[in-house]
Amino acid sequence: MAYNITSLTDLVAQFEKLPGIGKKTAQRLAFHILAQPPERAQKFANALVTAREKIHFCSCCQALTDTDICPVCADSERDHSTICVVEDPKDVLAFEKTREYRGLYHVLHGAFSPLDGVGPEQLKIKELMSRLSNTDVKELIMATNLTVEGEATASYISRLAKPLGIKVTRLAYGIPVGGDLEYADEKTLTRALEGRNEI
Amino acid sequence: MAYNITSLTDLVAQFEKLPGIGKKTAQRLAFHILAQPPERAQKFANALVTAREKIHFCSCCQALTDTDICPVCADSERDHSTICVVEDPKDVLAFEKTREYRGLYHVLHGAFSPLDGVGPEQLKIKELMSRLSNTDVKELIMATNLTVEGEATASYISRLAKPLGIKVTRLAYGIPVGGDLEYADEKTLTRALEGRNEI
Numbered sequence: 353m354a355y356n357i358t359s360l361t362d363l364v365a366q367f368e369k370l371p372g373i374g375k376k377t378a379q380r381l382a383f384h385i386l387a388q389p390p391e392r393a394q395k396f397a398n399a400l401v402t403a404r405e406k407i408h409f410c411s412c413c414q415a416l417t418d419t420d421i422c423p424v425c426a427d428s429e430r431d432h433s434t435i436c437v438v439e440d441p442k443d444v445l446a447f448e449k450t451r452e453y454r455g456l457y458h459v460l461h462g463a464f465s466p467l468d469g470v471g472p473e474q475l476k477i478k479e480l481m482s483r484l485s486n487t488d489v490k491e492l493i494m495a496t497n498l499t500v501e502g503e504a505t506a507s508y509i510s511r512l513a514k515p516l517g518i519k520v521t522r523l524a525y526g527i528p529v530g531g532d533l534e535y536a537d538e539k540t541l542t543r544a545l546e547g548r549n550e551i
Numbered sequence: 552m553a554y555n556i557t558s559l560t561d562l563v564a565q566f567e568k569l570p571g572i573g574k575k576t577a578q579r580l581a582f583h584i585l586a587q588p589p590e591r592a593q594k595f596a597n598a599l600v601t602a603r604e605k606i607h608f609c610s611c612c613q614a615l616t617d618t619d620i621c622p623v624c625a626d627s628e629r630d631h632s633t634i635c636v637v638e639d640p641k642d643v644l645a646f647e648k649t650r651e652y653r654g655l656y657h658v659l660h661g662a663f664s665p666l667d668g669v670g671p672e673q674l675k676i677k678e679l680m681s682r683l684s685n686t687d688v689k690e691l692i693m694a695t696n697l698t699v700e701g702e703a704t705a706s707y708i709s710r711l712a713k714p715l716g717i718k719v720t721r722l723a724y725g726i727p728v729g730g731d732l733e734y735a736d737e738k739t740l741t742r743a744l745e746g747r748n749e750i
Contacts (some may be wrong), residue, residue, distance in 0.1 A: 357606060362601070362602065370583060406558045
C-alpha cells in the first residue's frame, strides 16, 4: 500500500497547476499550508472564491473590477477625454502605479494573433468604438506592447479612430530610466534614436 | 479615487504570504486565477480547506495522514521491526519515493534547537519511546538531517534506545553534508539507506 494522502495530493496538484510552480515548489507550498492554523487555509480559500466570483470586466473600459463600473471610469475628477488603450488588465495596474496618468483606460484583452485565431472580433474593439462614438474622447493613447501583434493592433485601431477626428498617440519607446546603453537591445536603441527630442 | 479592487488585493495578499512568493509573482498568480473558469478557483479553495481539515498526525508514527492510522503503519506487509526516525513529514514522502524502504517511520517534527527552545519535550520523542516499549522494534534508523541539530537529536535518541537492546543505525553519508533530506534525489537516498552504519 503506497503512502498516498489523497487530500494532500489534491492540494499539491492544485498548486502545481499555477504558472511557474513546479512539483517541488507545489509540495513545499502545500506543506506550508498544513503547518498553518486552519483559519489561514480558510481565508485563502475564501479569497480565491470571492475574487473569482466578484471580479468581472468593467462594462465601460473592460478592466477588472468588483463594482459595476470600475473606480477609474466612475471617477468624475479624471480626464474623460483621454483613453489609454492597453492589451491586458495588468497594464492598468502598472499605469495606476505611476500616479501620473489621469485619463481613462480601455482593455483590449489581447492583441491580433492570426495563428491563434485572434482578430478584431475577439478583442474588445467594438466596445472601444462604441465609447468613441458616444462620449467626447479627444485622444487615444495606444499602449499596446511593442511586438508585431501589439503594433498591428495599434495601427488597426488608429485607422478606425482617426476619421472620427480623434488624436491617436503611441507611447514613447526608448531607453528605460536608469538603464544602461550598453544593455539596450538594438530595437530599443533604434526606437530611442527615432524618437529623439531637442534639448 | 485609487484603482483598488478589494477582492483582488486580498487574493494577491494571500498568495504573497506563501514562502518564496514575492509581490510580482503573487499578482501574476492572482491574475491567472481570474483568467480561469470559476470551477478552477472553487476546486483550489476546496483542496485548501479539505487538506487542512482532514490531514493530521498519525497517532502512531506522527506522519501526516487523513486516516486515523497512516497507510504505512496500517500496512501489515511492512517490516514493523524497523523504524526510520525523521525530522519532518516531508522526509517520509522522500523515503517512500525510493520504493526501497519497507519499514515504518517516526516523525519527530523538528530537531533540538536550544536557541529556539526546542528540546526533547517539544519533539515527538515520548511517542517514539512508547512505541519502543510497546512493540517489538529491532532497529532504529536515525535519518535526521546531517546538521548539528540533527546529529544531536540522533545521538540523544540513540542513548535512550540502546539500553533497550535496540540496534541504532545512522543513514550513510551520501547525503551532502548540511543538505536537507527534502532535496535529496531517490538514488542518493537509496544509497544512504543501504550503507547505514550502527552508531
